[in-house]
Amino acid sequence: MAFNSLTYFLFLPLIWIVYQWAPDRLRWLLLLAASLGFYAMLKAPYLLVVLCLAAGVTFTVGLRLGSCSDETGRKRLLWVGVGANLLVLVSLKYLPALFFSFNPSLFIFNGFANFSPITFHALITIGISYYVFQAISYLADIYLEIIEPEPHFGHLFLSLAFFPKLLQGPIERSGDLLPQLKKPYVFDYDMARSGMLLFAWGLFKKVVVADRLALFVNTVYGDVHAYTGLPLILATYFYALQIYFDFSGYTDMALGSARLFNINLTRNFNAPYLATSVADFWRRWHISFSRWILDYIFKPLQMSWRGWGLAGTAVALLVTFLVSGIWHGASWGFVVWGGLHGIYLASSVYYKSWQKKIHKVLGIEKTRLLKVWQTILTFNLVSFAWIFFRANSLADALYVVRHLVEGIGRVRAMLFAHGTTELIVALLMLAVPLLVKTLAVTSKRLDMPFCLPIPLRWAVYCLLVISLSLFSVDSGRAFLYFQF
Amino acid sequence: MELQARLNEIFCEVFDDDDINIAPEMTANDVDGWDSLSHVNLIVAIESKFNIRFNQKELLTFKNVGDLLNCIASKI
């Protein structure tokens, strides 16, 4: 079930209430059952089988790994565990695409229009990419002796299947999540309250802001050949904002849901479009994922190739981000997107030192002007890459790129395609998170809005709920990152 | 102590900063400019100066300067 559905609005409080009155030693079982039930609601029974298999294999290999002291034996066990997980991921996500002669439109939804994957007769693979990666990190961390293997199968299973993060992450580190799952639960008023607010805020970002931007993006990207010039640029910028609000909205809902159970999941976003370089962007976007590829793909590769100097690092970056592209889906659009980011980062390895020297010479190092310029440049580089991510096909993406700078085009048609009211509401609602962020930053208080006086605070809550009711966009329910 | 002094020299060279004074509890956050790029340079410099080779596992589990020192000591 999607987080923005009536079913979830009934499911979450129900589970929470039962959780309050359940005996502490059975609480993990309740959450596990709820999580499996949650996954089962997708009406794809093979998914549950896959999850159980992955959990089972990971648990067994983990224990063996922990008790084995022979280095070669350990290495072998690690590769068996990782291999099994990857096999599951690859065979479900990529083989169907290859089998049907690499026709991505059949199975992997490149378009990310807001339509429910459940109505489509394709192979649903929601969640697999996330918990497989988490399982691999669990095994790798045992191998590196960062954590001890988990002796309780239920706890490990829950750490993989926990419903707030099951479908779209964050990708948790077992070292962070397992201890929290094992702590005895005591009702915490502040956690519950902040969890609910975070959930509502995430919902707002998704159904009021992101889904509304999607209307404009879909108008253009759904029929690229009807547009040239400015509409293509605007649609791409809108998409950059859309995917941010969609994914960070989902993440807020996940974190908010988890907080109700006193679990703190990892932050996935940190104002990504304020990044001053592409490297900085990846420290702020989908943080749990980029840390994963950094720790388990980039760093080992970089170290293995350290004899090649800068080239070693550059190639390691390229490979890492190609993998990132493929992880998002088996289509050329994603591969190009990943490759672009790989090129951005690999080339910075070479020009970074020159760049620093030039800045020093020009005397602009550490100036505000430089920072603003770098932020704008980074945003544009990232947005350019999003073209390949969003377009329905590689051909469409190339069309967009070729016709980006071609005058004003049918910009009025695009902006007013859904009526003037929709455009006005879109711009107003887009301003809301920007305003909120600015207030949060300038007030320097970490406990906003709870430090406001009660009437003002409750006015904010009411405004949020009323806006959700009045301005939510009703166009299917899937989140973008569902597709991975 | 001699080991720490030698390592300190390498740090100063790699980070181009003569004022660095390493201590076992120091991490990457404590040294200005210690990122993934300079980390590789640091490792390469250490390996060539001490004529040792770290394995993959060791490289991925260094948490601070102290770990580095212990590992080097065990190899020379």
Next chain:
Amino acid sequence: MKKLLCKLLIFAIIVFVLDRGISALLQRGLDRYYGLDKQASVLCIGHSHTMLGIDGTRLEQGLGVPVAKYAVNGANTIDRLAMIRHYLGSRPGAVKLVIYDVDDHTFTSSGLSSNSYRLFFPYLDNPDIARFLKESAGSWDELLSRRIVTLLRYNSVTLNLALRGTLRRYDNFKTGQVDIPALQNEIKANQRPPITIDQKMIDSFRETVSFVRENNGQLVLLYIPTVDLVNNVDKVRHEQVMDIFKNYAAQDKGITVLDYNPSFSHRYELFSDPIHLNRNGQHAVTDKALIDLKKILLTEKSERCKVKGK
């Protein structure tokens, strides 16, 4: 924990009050916009062609009887049946004349308006509309969530109309003129939506006609003009559709077909886009409609007097 639950309860009550309160205000505005706040004798039913093509206030002034303009963006034949049931059902006997806008695409079930049922959510409490929505709704929770939270019933379109109704701004704001060269290119590139005749729409239309006649209403099938270039794209189908309307009129004296294309479809300065009139166009068409409708109402009156006299 008790503290939290208490606060949640109080919050829920406040939200409930706000929800119902704001909804009521919006509903009032929407009712006024559609003319659902009066007992109209003349009911204009249609979609954007009517919204932009007919000036309800002017019609009311000219005819001297209350006129309601119940027109919703994208309303297709099936939607309109529900609308007519809604209006006539809630005030039996009031409506004497129904002006139903028709065009080449009356019997086409297009993709764009397939979600048009969503525009009727604000009237979920009306039994006729509720029945219609149950048949059209996508999933079980779509209606349930809107019964619980009434503000969910509104979207940007209905919000806009509700505000317009509240502010009594019923006018056609469009002053621009249709871009003829662009239209010619579109036609050359075969980008105009095709005309189809779907059985579901035919059946719906037939039901609509019967319903209006059963309720003793006269029916005027008004073809609000569209640019002639558009009409000429598929002349064959155009004639087929017009024949269907003419057949209805031939078999029943209470049904009249008014085709305003001959008078206006060549006057491009009256159109804001290929199929919608601008402010001047609305003025011109409403004036002509006044003349024709007065004649029809007079004939109907004299027929009734004749019957009474007997």
